[in-house]
Structure formats: C-alpha cells, structure tokens
Amino acid sequence: MNYALVDGRKIAARPGLKGQCPVCGSEVSTKCGEIRVWHWAHTRRRACDPWWENETPWHRAWKDAFPVDWQEIVHRAETDEKHVADIKTERGWVIEFQHSHLAAGERGAREDFYERMVWVVDGRRRKRDWTQFERAIKEGSRYLERPAVWLVWIDESALLKEWAESRVHVFFDFGFTDLHCMLPGSADGRAAIMIASKEDFIESHIRGTYDFSCRADFKRSKTIDPLYQAYGFQRYLARKACSRARSRF
C-alpha cells in the first residue's frame, strides 16, 4: 500500500513512519528501500487483505494518474467482507490494476465483490503477449471504424484466453498511448477489442462520464454500433451467423 493512516490522516509511505492499516487497523510501518516501490507493510506478519498484490512501478504510475482521495479505498460488502480497491472514483467505479496472473475463479470473485468495476491489465509482464495479441488483431476482422473495434479469435492469444470470461471491461496496457479494451460478452470463440486512448480513459473517469451501459463512452466515440448496443455481442454474432446460414440456401 502507498497509503496508511497516521493520526487518522491518509499518508504516503516515506522513511521511518508508523501508522495504522486502513483495512484491519493493526500497526504498519514503511518499507523504503531501493528495489521495491516505497510502501507500507504490516509490522507483524498478518493475513489482512489476501487480494492485495505487491505493487510495481506500473501500479503506482497508474494510481497516481487519479486523485489521492480515490486511491486505495476500503470497499466493504454487506457481508462485512473488506478489500482495498486500487481506485474508487467519485461515481463509484472501481479500477483494479492487475500485473500478475489471476485465476479465473479469483477474477470472478472480485467482479462479484466490486460490481461496478473495470480491469487494467499489465500487457508487458510476458514478452510474447503483445506478439500474440497483435497477430490476433491482424487476423481478426474490423467490426467498427469509430470507435475502432475488431473481432478477434480468442485462441490466438494467451492473454485473451485468460480474460475472455470477464463480465466487465478489461483494458490491456501494452505500454502504448492507446489501450486495447476487451468488451464483455465474448462469444463464438471471438471477442470484441476496442481501441481507447489512455488519456480518454483517465479523463472520462475524472470527469465522471465513463459509462458502462453504452459500453464505449469516451469523448471521441459517443456510440458503438446501435446493433451491438441493442442486442449485445452474443446476440449480434448469433444474428450474423443466422444471416450467413440463410444466404447459403
């Protein structure tokens, strides 16, 4: 964690501080070495939030693109289960930055817990990921011009296979100015990938205009195909398959 409570105030990690864990309330102290990013850690070993992953500079850079007040927010479910959301926006969107591999069951549990959430996935953890992903796009078909959306074969890429079942937006960050967003609702072995600039993504959350219901509401691209909106991805593909079948006879 970058933040803990010191005398009730949210304070970033710097050398020599002691504070209180915002999740479990026990004592934390700062670790400010040269290898890992400066962070707060429990003074005594403790099972606190099992979902918390060790932060990389990639995590920290993403979180710092948002206001401090939105970073590392304790989210509590009705069952009293508590977890720290990387970002929780004023409009209640949780943004989780995922660097390491996440098992499908774990991913689903987090989507259930946070409900209104999106993933940003580090696409540079494995070298082959961009190579495979780029090939999937090249071999996919262009579905929309604006916003740019491709239909790609999930089997082409390990990353796509790992995230295909997600019920929410998954933004892959390959280190470019654009993010590649997998829209929810893959079907028929294919997924829809939308290109969205990193800047628009951040700004739409900061301005509070990010809107899941229309699936692609960035300032450059107000609409995604009405057919897609009306029917959803799976039904869209089913209709396409039907019309293909009809045209054969």
Ligand SMILES: [Zn+2]
């Ligand atoms: Zn704790």
